[in-house]
Amino acid sequence: MHCQQVGRGLGALKYLAPYIFRVAISNRRIVRFDGEKVTYLYKPTGTRSFKRRTLTAEEFIRRFLQHVLPRGFVKVRYYGFLSSAIRPKLKDLWTSLEEIYSRQLDQGAKNKNDPPEKHTACCPSCGCRMQLQGSIPRNGRGPP
Numbered sequence: 619m620h621c622q623q624v625g626r627g628l629g630a631l632k633y634l635a636p637y638i639f640r641v642a643i644s645n646r647r648i649v650r651f652d653g654e655k656v657t658y659l660y661k662p663t664g665t666r667s668f669k670r671r672t673l674t675a676e677e678f679i680r681r682f683l684q685h686v687l688p689r690g691f692v693k694v695r696y697y698g699f700l701s702s703a704i705r706p707k708l709k710d711l712w713t714s715l716e717e718i719y720s721r722q723l724d725q726g727a728k729n730k731n732d733p734p735e736k737h738t739a740c741c742p743s744c745g746c747r748m749q750l751q752g753s754i755p756r757n758g759r760g761p762p
Contacts, residue, residue: 642685651675719750 643658649670650657656678659668673681698704739748 642682716753719753723750 647659647668648656649659654675655672656675657670657672658678660671661668700708740746741748
């Protein structure tokens with residue numbers, strides 16, 4: 619990974635702040651409140667348009683409070699290769715990596731005493747050949 623200081627970091631802070639401190643629903647998405655019911659806009663998963671939903675005030679508050687974190691916790695939204703938009707590509711990457719590792723394991727079992735080849739990963743500290751010990755099973759969901 620490449621990390622380099624850029625100024626005092628104010629630009630990075632301005633970029634990341636909405637991902638960390640975003641509230642569950644903004645005031646502009648609340649369309650109407652009549653004392654008993656709340657109407658608000660929401661965007662269903664996989665669509666680009668907003669829809670209206672009306673709930674009792676009690677149910678709206680219950681759902682809103684599910685997004686309030688306990689003291690000491692900070693909400694961080696995933697971005698980069700962990701973002702939900704990249705999830706289909708990430709599945710392809712997992713499949714490709716599984717194929718590569720299974721080929722390397724098959725080759726390693728056949729040629730255990732052969733010296734490591736150039737494409738085999740080596741430990742940056744000691745230079746020894748790195749071996750796959752296991753993999754994390756996929757559960758079909760993205761990161762928590």
